[in-house]
Amino acid sequence: MSDAPAEAPGTDAEAGSDPDPDSTPNAGPLGSRSNRELIAWAAIGTLAALLLGGAAFPNTILGVLADVITDKDTLSAALRLSVPIAFAALGGIFSEKSGVINIGLEGLLIISAFTAIYVTDVTGGIWIGFGGGVVASTLLALLFAVVTIEFRADQIIAGLAVWLIALGLAPFASQVIYNGPNTPTVGTTGSIYVPVLAEIPFFGALFSASPSVYMLFVAVAASWYVFERTAFGRWIRASGENPKALDTAGVNVSRVRYVGILVSGVLAGMGGSALSLDLGQFTGNGPTMVNGKGFIAIVAYLFGNYNPIGAFLATMLFAGLDAIQTVLQLQGIGLPRQLIRIIPFVVVIVVLALVGRTRLPEAAGDHYESGEE
Amino acid sequence: MTSADRARRVLKRLVAASAAERILISSAALGLSILLGAVLVLIAGRMTTCTASDAVYYFGTGFCYDPVLVFDRLFLGALGEPFSGGWSPEGQFSVTLRETTLLMFTGLSVALAFRAGIFNIGTQGQMVVGGLATAVLVLRAADLVSGVVGAVLLIPFGVVVGAVFGGLYGSIPGFLKAYADANEVITTIMLNFIATGVTLYLVSGAFKDPESAANQTVPLPEYAQFPTVLFGGRQDFSLVALAFGVLAIGGLYYLLEHTAFGYDIRTSGLQPDAAEYGGVDAKRTIVASLTLSGAFGGVAGAMYVMMVLGTFQSGLPSYGFDGITVSILAGNNPIGVGFAALLFGVLKSGTTVVQFATDVPPQLVGVLRGLIILFVAMPEFFRMVGRRVVDPGSKPVATDGGPAKGSADE
Numbered sequence: 001m002s003d004a005p006a007e008a009p010g011t012d013a014e015a016g017s018d019p020d021p022d023s024t025p026n027a028g029p030l031g032s033r034s035n036r037e038l039i040a041w042a043a044i045g046t047l048a049a050l051l052l053g054g055a056a057f058p059n060t061i062l063g064v065l066a067d068v069i070t071d072k073d074t075l076s077a078a079l080r081l082s083v084p085i086a087f088a089a090l091g092g093i094f095s096e097k098s099g100v101i102n103i104g105l106e107g108l109l110i111i112s113a114f115t116a117i118y119v120t121d122v123t124g125g126i127w128i129g130f131g132g133g134v135v136a137s138t139l140l141a142l143l144f145a146v147v148t149i150e151f152r153a154d155q156i157i158a159g160l161a162v163w164l165i166a167l168g169l170a171p172f173a174s175q176v177i178y179n180g181p182n183t184p185t186v187g188t189t190g191s192i193y194v195p196v197l198a199e200i201p202f203f204g205a206l207f208s209a210s211p212s213v214y215m216l217f218v219a220v221a222a223s224w225y226v227f228e229r230t231a232f233g234r235w236i237r238a239s240g241e242n243p244k245a246l247d248t249a250g251v252n253v254s255r256v257r258y259v260g261i262l263v264s265g266v267l268a269g270m271g272g273s274a275l276s277l278d279l280g281q282f283t284g285n286g287p288t289m290v291n292g293k294g295f296i297a298i299v300a301y302l303f304g305n306y307n308p309i310g311a312f313l314a315t316m317l318f319a320g321l322d323a324i325q326t327v328l329q330l331q332g333i334g335l336p337r338q339l340i341r342i343i344p345f346v347v348v349i350v351v352l353a354l355v356g357r358t359r360l361p362e363a364a365g366d367h368y369e370s371g372e373e
Numbered sequence: 374m375t376s377a378d379r380a381r382r383v384l385k386r387l388v389a390a391s392a393a394e395r396i397l398i399s400s401a402a403l404g405l406s407i408l409l410g411a412v413l414v415l416i417a418g419r420m421t422t423c424t425a426s427d428a429v430y431y432f433g434t435g436f437c438y439d440p441v442l443v444f445d446r447l448f449l450g451a452l453g454e455p456f457s458g459g460w461s462p463e464g465q466f467s468v469t470l471r472e473t474t475l476l477m478f479t480g481l482s483v484a485l486a487f488r489a490g491i492f493n494i495g496t497q498g499q500m501v502v503g504g505l506a507t508a509v510l511v512l513r514a515a516d517l518v519s520g521v522v523g524a525v526l527l528i529p530f531g532v533v534v535g536a537v538f539g540g541l542y543g544s545i546p547g548f549l550k551a552y553a554d555a556n557e558v559i560t561t562i563m564l565n566f567i568a569t570g571v572t573l574y575l576v577s578g579a580f581k582d583p584e585s586a587a588n589q590t591v592p593l594p595e596y597a598q599f600p601t602v603l604f605g606g607r608q609d610f611s612l613v614a615l616a617f618g619v620l621a622i623g624g625l626y627y628l629l630e631h632t633a634f635g636y637d638i639r640t641s642g643l644q645p646d647a648a649e650y651g652g653v654d655a656k657r658t659i660v661a662s663l664t665l666s667g668a669f670g671g672v673a674g675a676m677y678v679m680m681v682l683g684t685f686q687s688g689l690p691s692y693g694f695d696g697i698t699v700s701i702l703a704g705n706n707p708i709g710v711g712f713a714a715l716l717f718g719v720l721k722s723g724t725t726v727v728q729f730a731t732d733v734p735p736q737l738v739g740v741l742r743g744l745i746i747l748f749v750a751m752p753e754f755f756r757m758v759g760r761r762v763v764d765p766g767s768k769p770v771a772t773d774g775g776p777a778k779g780s781a782d783e
Contacts, residue, residue, distance in 0.1 A: 165747065171736045353560075
């Protein structure tokens with residue numbers, strides 16, 4: 001970071017040493033909060049303008065866009081696309097709030113996406129496969145936890161390693177087992193259809209979705225509850241903001257961080273399993289089917305300011321864009337396919353540039369060593 | 374806590390470790406990764422099927438893949454069979470040097486940024502952009518000149534074009550970081566995806582070779598490609614390019630260690646506050662180091678186009694990501710990058726030999742890459758092991774990053 005005097009680390013340190021982290025949820029540079037709100041309002045404003053424009057001129061490109069946005073299929077695609085990103089983002093929040101930056105979310109998604117298909121293929125049970133993916137991701141997260149907590153590895157480099165290991169391991173295993181980077185297709189999780197409610201225009205998509213979408217809703221609510229209402233949530237926050245205080249209070253910081261990382265493994269694993277079981281196949285060419293979703297998840301929780309609900313809404317913004325671009329591609333209008341595909345990545349950069357520096361938990365990235373040994 | 378703080382701490386730890394210790398840790402990391410890789414090969418060999426006669430037996434159990442054979446092929450194969458007589462530079466060894474050359478540039482790219490306290494994950498994208506620019510502009514320029522004069526003019530021109538465009542692309546995350554505080558790890562990763570998408574669009578549309586079914590540019594004429602000296606032309610390796618690489622290593626070493634700008638970069642990486650206090654313009658240094666870092670990535674792309682393919686094709690190999698491993702393994706030292714690049718050149722070139730000789734999937738090297746990074750990232754692990762082996766009773770000292778480093782770190 002630039003470390004200009006006005007925003008030198010010292011400023012942050014003072015904010016972070018505040019005895020009650022609750023009182024400074026947005027203690028970052030002043031601009032960051034208003035920019036974040038600005039983007040949110042800009043997104044809503046653009047949407048409203050598009051819809052109004054579309055209603056006024058139904059036969060123009062605006063009309064087509066408005067149709068696409070208000071289509072039930074778009075919402076349903078956005079929900080589907082947001083599942084892996086939002087799960088990974090929730091996981092990232094648990095890990096980073098506890099003081100360990102988990103940049104390996106992408107790797108956790110990759111390993112669980114592959115394992116879910118493999119276990120489903122072997123056992124025949126889709127939900128057993130789903131569980132298998134979660135276990136694989138949790139084990140990889142455990143490795144990451146041991147390496148960063150016990151052996152004080154740099155969190156960013158170890159996170160990169162987790163990504164690269166999974167990026168090599170999943171196609172390697174697929175090649176060994178299935179003689180190709182792509183697995184054969186297995187069954188999918190299907191979808192739950194709520195009669196009557198699913199008929200509602202647009203919002204009906206909420207009642208005719210894959211089980212993983214409902215699991216995501218539950219996970220978002222549960223994460224919010226854990227952080228806001230439980231002692232464990234407070235420990236996690238303290239472990240990232242002021243580990244010394246937590247230590248003094250008699251709570252083992254390392255143990256809290258282990259749990260934080262393992263929860264991130266479980267959640268990212270659910271996202272990865274849901275991703276591949278939604279299609280019934282794992283594709284491992286190039287960046288694999290995960291294709292940057294883990295990194296978008298990081299931006300989503302930064303944008304959502306470490307709030308599970310905020311992260312979910314940010315994810316819906318990215319996933320919504322992705323859904324719209326998919327529909328536009330199918331309709332063959334406007335921009336060429338390859339360019340439409342990069343829109344979400346461009347938006348991530350623009351959002352990050354505008355939100356700028358998000359205030360990381362004070363001790364995130366630091367190894368914590370309790371005095372006694 | 375910013376990423377710069379973090380990077381600074383890593384660098385501090387790396388600098389605190391003596392050069393000898395660093396070499397020891399890197400070698401241990403490499404050895405351990407190979408060992409784990411061997412275990413992985415054995416496990417994979419149990420998961421696949423083969424006939425009993427094809428299997429190898431260890432500890433009374435049959436395995437379909439033989440790790441000894443895999444690593445024998447990987448290393449000896451890549452060196453062109455030095456022990457079986459009839460060694461010639463024409464064979465696989467020149468592939469190894471070709472890969473080494475490319476990895477030198479991507480490794481230097483990552484190392485330079487790292488020394489400034491910046492994680493440049495975007496070398497891959499910078500290489501792609503530089504490569505396409507070189508392919509397109511050299512092709513245009515090739516119409517103007519020809520023959521020996523052409524080669525003398527076009528090759529440096531192509532390298533410069535790659536450097537300029539890679540540098541411009543690298544300056545984007547530089548500006549975003551310096552003036553908008555956007556985390557460079559994420560912006561560079563996003564820019565990689567964007568570079569891939571945009572170049573695919575261009576190379577399948579405006580710049581597409583109409584004669585070819587693949588998404589590629591019109592091939593460059595022979596005189597606009599690196600000449601093969603001493604080595605046969607079959608393996609697309611040029612000693613001239615390798616010489617460029619060695620020069621670049623020397624140049625970056627000199628820049629970092631003996632110039633004022635290099636001093637700014639190093640102090641910004643180690644002590645941004647002190648650097649700022651000492652009059653270093655932090656924002657300018659960030660933009661400059663990422664631009665220069667991108668330039669090295671862009672040159673790697675230019676080399677790939679003018680030495681290996683002779684055209685730009687969508688889907689470049691992941692030299693950029695390998696550059697991260699090369700740099701981390703080298704402790705971000707330019708001279709170390711030379712050796713680490715050679716090692717990874719061996720691994721990459723050996724992969725094809727392994728593919729011919731065995732059924733083991735080539736993605737194995739990708740796994741090794743991740744494992745090596747993981748182990749190099751945890752020097753403490755090796756120190757603990759070392760302490761237990763050398764002096765079981767001794768207390769760790771604070772200066773080597775021992776437990777005395779408390780939460781209040783530094």
